[in-house]
Amino acid sequence: MEFKVNSKELEKLLNRVFPAVPTRTPMPVLENFVFEINDNLLTVSASDLEISLKSSLGVVADGNLSILVPAKLLYDIVRTLHDTTINFEVADHKKLTMTTDKGEYILSYTDIGDYPEIPSFPEDGSFEDDPDYGQISLKSEDLKYALEKTSFAVSKEEMRPAMMGVLFEFTPDGLRFVATDGHRLVNLLLKSASVENQSRYIVPEKAINVLLKILNEGEFTMNLSKTHISFRLENIELITRLIAHKYPDYSSVIPMENEFKMKVKTSELQSSIKRMMLFSHSNTRRVKFSINSDSIEISAEDIDIGASGREKIFCEYSGEAMEIGFNSQYVNEMLAHSGSEEELIFSLQNPTKAVLVEPVENREDQELLMLLMPVRLNT
Amino acid sequence: MEFKVNSKELEKLLNRVFPAVPTRTPMPVLENFVFEINDNLLTVSASDLEISLKSSLGVVADGNLSILVPAKLLYDIVRTLHDTTINFEVADHKKLTMTTDKGEYILSYTDIGDYPEIPSFPEDGSFEDDPDYGQISLKSEDLKYALEKTSFAVSKEEMRPAMMGVLFEFTPDGLRFVATDGHRLVNLLLKSASVENQSRYIVPEKAINVLLKILNEGEFTMNLSKTHISFRLENIELITRLIAHKYPDYSSVIPMENEFKMKVKTSELQSSIKRMMLFSHSNTRRVKFSINSDSIEISAEDIDIGASGREKIFCEYSGEAMEIGFNSQYVNEMLAHSGSEEELIFSLQNPTKAVLVEPVENREDQELLMLLMPVRLNT
Numbered sequence: 182m183e184f185k186v187n188s189k190e191l192e193k194l195l196n197r198v199f200p201a202v203p204t205r206t207p208m209p210v211l212e213n214f215v216f217e218i219n220d221n222l223l224t225v226s227a228s229d230l231e232i233s234l235k236s237s238l239g240v241v242a243d244g245n246l247s248i249l250v251p252a253k254l255l256y257d258i259v260r261t262l263h264d265t266t267i268n269f270e271v272a273d274h275k276k277l278t279m280t281t282d283k284g285e286y287i288l289s290y291t292d293i294g295d296y297p298e299i300p301s302f303p304e305d306g307s308f309e310d311d312p313d314y315g316q317i318s319l320k321s322e323d324l325k326y327a328l329e330k331t332s333f334a335v336s337k338e339e340m341r342p343a344m345m346g347v348l349f350e351f352t353p354d355g356l357r358f359v360a361t362d363g364h365r366l367v368n369l370l371l372k373s374a375s376v377e378n379q380s381r382y383i384v385p386e387k388a389i390n391v392l393l394k395i396l397n398e399g400e401f402t403m404n405l406s407k408t409h410i411s412f413r414l415e416n417i418e419l420i421t422r423l424i425a426h427k428y429p430d431y432s433s434v435i436p437m438e439n440e441f442k443m444k445v446k447t448s449e450l451q452s453s454i455k456r457m458m459l460f461s462h463s464n465t466r467r468v469k470f471s472i473n474s475d476s477i478e479i480s481a482e483d484i485d486i487g488a489s490g491r492e493k494i495f496c497e498y499s500g501e502a503m504e505i506g507f508n509s510q511y512v513n514e515m516l517a518h519s520g521s522e523e524e525l526i527f528s529l530q531n532p533t534k535a536v537l538v539e540p541v542e543n544r545e546d547q548e549l550l551m552l553l554m555p556v557r558l559n560t
Numbered sequence: 561m562e563f564k565v566n567s568k569e570l571e572k573l574l575n576r577v578f579p580a581v582p583t584r585t586p587m588p589v590l591e592n593f594v595f596e597i598n599d600n601l602l603t604v605s606a607s608d609l610e611i612s613l614k615s616s617l618g619v620v621a622d623g624n625l626s627i628l629v630p631a632k633l634l635y636d637i638v639r640t641l642h643d644t645t646i647n648f649e650v651a652d653h654k655k656l657t658m659t660t661d662k663g664e665y666i667l668s669y670t671d672i673g674d675y676p677e678i679p680s681f682p683e684d685g686s687f688e689d690d691p692d693y694g695q696i697s698l699k700s701e702d703l704k705y706a707l708e709k710t711s712f713a714v715s716k717e718e719m720r721p722a723m724m725g726v727l728f729e730f731t732p733d734g735l736r737f738v739a740t741d742g743h744r745l746v747n748l749l750l751k752s753a754s755v756e757n758q759s760r761y762i763v764p765e766k767a768i769n770v771l772l773k774i775l776n777e778g779e780f781t782m783n784l785s786k787t788h789i790s791f792r793l794e795n796i797e798l799i800t801r802l803i804a805h806k807y808p809d810y811s812s813v814i815p816m817e818n819e820f821k822m823k824v825k826t827s828e829l830q831s832s833i834k835r836m837m838l839f840s841h842s843n844t845r846r847v848k849f850s851i852n853s854d855s856i857e858i859s860a861e862d863i864d865i866g867a868s869g870r871e872k873i874f875c876e877y878s879g880e881a882m883e884i885g886f887n888s889q890y891v892n893e894m895l896a897h898s899g900s901e902e903e904l905i906f907s908l909q910n911p912t913k914a915v916l917v918e919p920v921e922n923r924e925d926q927e928l929l930m931l932l933m934p935v936r937l938n939t
Binding site for chain 1: 662
């Protein structure tokens with residue numbers, strides 16, 4: 182059985198699918214691409230059991246096919262080829278021969294055998310009657326924006342698996358994205374998106390990271406089920422397992438009565454925080470905010486190395502003078518991910534209560550709310 | 561005692577000197593910058609005992625000074641500052657206070673104490689009478705070119721310390737650079753450079769790597785002694801310890817009677833080698849060259865994974881048909897470092913003898929000769 186494909190087209194295809202190939206896995210079979218040809222359509226897929234990627238390309242084939250090909254070796258070979266036609270010959274005794282105008286390359290392929298099944302969703306969304314399913318189309322740039330704003334706050338702690346992903350919550354107001362690790366929380370509502378089915382899905386971090394790479398322009402379709410979500414883009418489909426745990430009740434931790442408002446320029450605050458991180462103790466990472474009506478003094482000290490720093494920046498503050506401590510790294514990450522917001526409002530109550538951080542003005546179609554837990558100053 | 565300096569000027573200065581600060585060292589004192597002020601000239605130096613870097617800047621000071629300042633912390637602070645004036649105040653009880661328009665930063669400094677002495681050479685080359693000393697001026701780009709062509713072949717084997725650097729050999733014909741690890745050798749003669757003193761110096765790899773970063777345009781002065789070389793550039797001086805071992809007699813391994821000449825296009829050969837590396841066995845890295853009068857077939861095989869490849873490229877060959885094996889990684893590195901040479905001549909004798917590789921035409925002021933040991937085909 183033979184098929185022909187252009188090297189550069191194949192390279193692009195493999196490049197899209199390769200991120201799902203696990204680098205270290207106890208299941209060596211996952212180190213392969215699945216190559217399937219049906220009626221001159223080559224579909225290449227890869228999976229690490231959590232996420233799968235799938236992409237297709239028209240080829241000239243004299244039959245159908247379904248085999249496993251060593252992913253890294255094939256990808257590396259194709260990447261180093263110039264723009265040429267590759268003729269694939271799939272022979273018995275597991276030899277896959279690739280021939281170009283320059284040379285001949287022989288790989289061992291294997292049968293599809295015990296490769297795990299990759300879940301699939303019907304192309305036409307034909308599960309409308311099933312209450313567990315949903316389908317929604319969104320702008321790629323909207324999802325990308327939402328994931329960029331939220332994903333940094335995802336927990337790395339395997340003890341709390343529910344928090345190791347971003348919550349996608351469909352509500353009557355729109356699609357809400359929530360991420361938290363217990364120290365900070367980001368809650369972003371995209372009003373433009375709505376779906377009839379009102380459900381919650383926790384998308385694991387790996388899928389978020391791959392999505393951030395493959396999302397660019399245009400629209401995509403999300404297919405939702407109880408156990409999986411598929412993101413179908415123009416030329417690639419990502420299917421991810423969902424985290425099957427209950428997401429914590431994040432709304433109960435969002436304080437309602439933080440009446441002291443502090444307005445500050447994002448870039449000024451971040452510039453100071455970056456320097457103060459250098460002085461914060463490597464264990465606590467603590468910085469102190471001493472807030473007055475028109476300025477914040479930000480300070481940090483590492484007594485182990487005998488170094489300290491303090492800086493003053495302008496703010497507009499309506500409340501009682503207050504000293505409050507934060508983990509400088511969390512403040513910095515939060516500011517880095519609200520980079521497009523010129524000014525932020527901090528809503529405070531007292532040095533032990535969660536602080537709300539919001540943009541002075543939300544974009545028309547969003548509501549962004551961040552939450553930061555303070556740290557104790559006297560330890 | 562106080563001095564003032566512009567933050568961006570200081571940042572550039574520290575950036576030049578920082579590469580000499582060791583990242584891990586059993587001597588914590590080396591993790592400092594030496595700050596010396598004499599008559600409003602600030603000189604900052606750092607050393608890892610092998611190499612030292614030194615650079616100066618005019619400042620406004622009310623006295624002289626000689627202290628140690630934590631290198632990484634100071635560099636990190638200065639890097640994050642905007643363009644401003646920093647006022648340094650050196651107080652008793654080891655406190656160094658930096659004040660800007662934005663804030664105040666306090667570091668602990670220490671006395672110069674047991675910081676190792678950095679060797680120095682007289683500015684005016686005033687050691688002409690001493691036969692052990694020499695001074696030479698060269699174009700920075702010439703040295704950079706020579707080090708780029710040779711340094712990749714330096715040995716990493718601590719058992720053969722003499723080969724862990726690049727040999728600088730002053731000869732009546734010019735300045736010769738040699739590097740070898742026993743598997744390959746590069747020998748580059750720069751005819752433009754000459755010096756009366758005819759000596760050999762082995763410059764360690766770390767110094768070479770730093771030189772490659774700091775060399776750019778203009779001239780530099782090399783001061784030579786038995787134990788150290790100093791490279792004095794426009795705004796920085798690198799002083800390196802020399803490797804105090806005898807360099808092997810490289811000329812005895814350069815074959816004289818390799819009469820079979822093979823001419824090949826560098827880029828074509830390299831493109832093939834890169835693909836064949838993927839098929840070469842991870843232990844031996846072996847590729848086979850099957851050479852005929854007008855073509856080379858390059859092939860490799862990894863029987864462990866059942867993969868193999870072969871390609872044919874054009875050549876002009878005058879000798880008997882020959883099969884010869886090489887370490888593909890060594891061939892690739894050699895080709896990568898002769899990238900500016902369009903065509904190369906391989907001079908061969910038989911499959912067990914060293915192969916000479918030379919450009920078809922040398923640049924006017926250079927003679928470049930590379931040597932590659934073959935590997936056995938039947939193991």
